[in-house]
Amino acid sequence: MWKSIFRSVVVTLILCVVLCGVYPLVVTLLANTIFPDKAKGSLVYRDGKVVGSRLIGQAFTRPEYFHGRPSAAGDKGYDAANSGGSNLGPTSQKLADRIKGDVDNVLKENPTLAKGKIPVDMVTASGSGLDPDISVDSALAQVDRVAEARNAAKEDIRKRVLARVQNRWLGFLGERRVNVLLLNLDLDDELPVKK
Numbered sequence: 504m505w506k507s508i509f510r511s512v513v514v515t516l517i518l519c520v521v522l523c524g525v526y527p528l529v530v531t532l533l534a535n536t537i538f539p540d541k542a543k544g545s546l547v548y549r550d551g552k553v554v555g556s557r558l559i560g561q562a563f564t565r566p567e568y569f570h571g572r573p574s575a576a577g578d579k580g581y582d583a584a585n586s587g588g589s590n591l592g593p594t595s596q597k598l599a600d601r602i603k604g605d606v607d608n609v610l611k612e613n614p615t616l617a618k619g620k621i622p623v624d625m626v627t628a629s630g631s632g633l634d635p636d637i638s639v640d641s642a643l644a645q646v647d648r649v650a651e652a653r654n655a656a657k658e659d660i661r662k663r664v665l666a667r668v669q670n671r672w673l674g675f676l677g678e679r680r681v682n683v684l685l686l687n688l689d690l691d692d693e694l695p696v697k698k
Contacts, residue, residue, distance in 0.1 A: 576632025
């Protein structure tokens with residue numbers, strides 16, 4: 504019996520050292536060596552300060568910025584500590600009311616959009632609630648509002664959008680998309696708001 508207990512303790516200690524120490528250390532070292540930017544959260548810096556991550560969406564609400572997808576993460580949305588969807592299904596009245604409100608808000612903010620032409624990702628949240636990207640159609644639908652708010656030519660804003668388009672991975676996986684944070688930072692750098 505004591506031999507069995509001793510073996511169990513030894514195996515437990517060995518597994519603790521390997522699985523709680525060696526394995527995480529090796530994975531961390533490999534990640535930092537092979538993918539240093541991603542291992543550190545793909546953080547974006549401006550003037551020495553972290554302004555966000557290329558991987559986590561954040562709320563942009565001012566008219567001079569492109570807006571991301573609606574977020575169900577946390578009470579006010581875009582809460583990285585509370586990532587997740589709303590889990591509301593297609594028969595949910597609460598979901599239908601939220602989408603109707605989002606459609607009304609999108610049309611109010613972007614009066615040049617026709618009701619039937621709203622890209623779906625402008626009014627539906629992603630599964631994580633923290634999607635950093637929007638579709639190309641969603642970005643282009645916001646060009647008029649952003650150009651007016653920045654007192655800039657629509658074509659200049661459109662060029663910035665198209666310059667930020669990320670193509671499908673390997674040419675066929677995923678969708679073409681635009682990173683909202685990086686696009687908004689481009690605009691602040693290249694076409695700041697004119698007062």
